[in-house]
Amino acid sequence: MLAKRIIPCLDVRGGRVVKGVNFEGVRDVTDPVALAERYNKEGADELVFYDITASAEERKLFTKVLEEVASKIFIPLTVGGGIRELDDFARVLSCGADKVSVNSGAIADFSLIGRAANKYGSQCVVLSMDVKRVEGKWTLFAKGGRENTGINAMEWAKRGVGDGAGEIVLNSIDTDGVRRGFDLEMLGELCSRVDVPVIASGGAGCMEHFVELFKKVPGADAGLAASIFHFEEVSIKELKKSLAQAGIPVRI
Amino acid sequence: MIGIVDYGVGNLFSLKSSLGFLGLEHTVSGDVSVLERCDRLILPGVGAFGDARDILRTSGLDEFLIAQAQDGKPLLGICLGMQLLLEGSEEFGSREGLKLISGRACPLKAELPPELKVPHMGWNSLRFCAKSPLFKFSSEGEFVYFVHSFYGKGCGADCLATAEYGIPVTAAVGRKNVLGTQFHPEKSGEAGLKILRAFAEV
Numbered sequence: 001m002l003a004k005r006i007i008p009c010l011d012v013r014g015g016r017v018v019k020g021v022n023f024e025g026v027r028d029v030t031d032p033v034a035l036a037e038r039y040n041k042e043g044a045d046e047l048v049f050y051d052i053t054a055s056a057e058e059r060k061l062f063t064k065v066l067e068e069v070a071s072k073i074f075i076p077l078t079v080g081g082g083i084r085e086l087d088d089f090a091r092v093l094s095c096g097a098d099k100v101s102v103n104s105g106a107i108a109d110f111s112l113i114g115r116a117a118n119k120y121g122s123q124c125v126v127l128s129m130d131v132k133r134v135e136g137k138w139t140l141f142a143k144g145g146r147e148n149t150g151i152n153a154m155e156w157a158k159r160g161v162g163d164g165a166g167e168i169v170l171n172s173i174d175t176d177g178v179r180r181g182f183d184l185e186m187l188g189e190l191c192s193r194v195d196v197p198v199i200a201s202g203g204a205g206c207m208e209h210f211v212e213l214f215k216k217v218p219g220a221d222a223g224l225a226a227s228i229f230h231f232e233e234v235s236i237k238e239l240k241k242s243l244a245q246a247g248i249p250v251r252i
Numbered sequence: 253m254i255g256i257v258d259y260g261v262g263n264l265f266s267l268k269s270s271l272g273f274l275g276l277e278h279t280v281s282g283d284v285s286v287l288e289r290c291d292r293l294i295l296p297g298v299g300a301f302g303d304a305r306d307i308l309r310t311s312g313l314d315e316f317l318i319a320q321a322q323d324g325k326p327l328l329g330i331c332l333g334m335q336l337l338l339e340g341s342e343e344f345g346s347r348e349g350l351k352l353i354s355g356r357a358c359p360l361k362a363e364l365p366p367e368l369k370v371p372h373m374g375w376n377s378l379r380f381c382a383k384s385p386l387f388k389f390s391s392e393g394e395f396v397y398f399v400h401s402f403y404g405k406g407c408g409a410d411c412l413a414t415a416e417y418g419i420p421v422t423a424a425v426g427r428k429n430v431l432g433t434q435f436h437p438e439k440s441g442e443a444g445l446k447i448l449r450a451f452a453e454v
Contacts, residue, residue, distance in 0.1 A: 072269075093263055
């Protein structure tokens with residue numbers, strides 16, 4: 001039986017993982033290769049590397065990190081952040097990425113999805129979306145959730161899949177960072193509209209939120225989170241045990 | 253020396269890295285004279301059957317691979333590489349394969365209950381149908397990573413393992429020295445490395 005996937009997300013800048021701001025208000029960083037190795041050992045099903053680079057110099061460091069991880073860890077790797085051209089696909093795929101996620105790049109130029117799917121196959125193209133409720137409507141946001149595009153998010157997802165996106169990461173801006181659980185309503189809506197795998201993102205605060213996700217939204221294929229794994233509040237190993245106990249198929 | 257057949261189809265980074273990680277000597281080449289000197293071959297592949305089949309034919313790699321397989325050289329097809337070993341494919345019209353293994357690549361969509369998504373993508377567990385040296389380090393129930401929309405149908409006694417996805421999906425095939433996995437051992441963590449290590453000892 002196909003397992004539900006647990007995916008930690010690593011934000012990389014200047015060759016280091018930025019864990020976000022911790023409880024003492026200190027910006028905490030760590031070595032991405034060491035962290036990836038830890039997650040792999042704990043049973044992560046896939047890793048997402050998000051490039052939050054600001055300069056070309058840092059971008060080189062990012063690809064170096066990716067290459068190093070891909071030489072040691074043999075599970076699927078997805079890369080996102082700053083993907084705007086087909087050349088960006090080529091750059092990260094040649095360093096060991098298996099999938100490439102596009103977000104603002106697809107909003108700026110929708111044809112990127114179709115062109116990438118034609119060249120590299122749909123299995124390689126992930127459409128990542130930041131979505132927020134605006135006056136009761138699911139609305140797509142760009143630029144890391146800062147810019148309202150006015151686009152209906154569910155229509156956007158359908159268009160993306162129609163053009164060749166093979167997977168969708170749905171990040172709910174409303175639940176992100178709140179740690180009270182995934183946005184089940186938004187995820188349920190998306191799962192009823194598209195027939196490609198859906199990865200839930202935004203809102204996980206504890207193990208029970210993942211159990212709730214897969215129980216209440218059976219169409220969701222994976223749960224993605226960052227800080228709860230980074231700060232070791234939730235161990236992937238324990239999380240998978242509790243999912244298995246709840247009758248959810250996982251790779252253990 | 254393991255020869256990875258390079259015919260311009262798919263990303264070979266992980267395959268090279270995983271063989272390197274296991275300390276297995278390997279080379280990537282599309283040159284018959286180089287591949288001929290290798291003691292075993294891996295045929296990778298991602299994408300469309302027809303395109304890959306055309307490249308194998310125009311490069312003459314198809315005849316070479318068939319001859320090498322008949323000579324008894326261990327050959328492992330991965331993903332599309334496995335499907336190419338079959339008799340043929342029903343992907344966008346009927347095409348002939350290398351005919352080293354029984355069965356044809358058929359669309360999953362037609363066989364699955366409607367609620368199951370295609371491609372079959374993610375981690376699924378193996379159920380063995382036959383004893384194989386490919387699984388000498390593996391245990392039944394281990395999870396491996398799949399991404400595919402077509403599958404080997406009618407492989408009969410050549411089916412070595414299946415994965416349950418609405419139907420028993422052919423996960424591995426084999427006939428003597430010719431082996432194939434629908435899943436990606438180079439993306440299947442420890443479970444996958446064990447299979448690559450076993451292939452190096454076939």
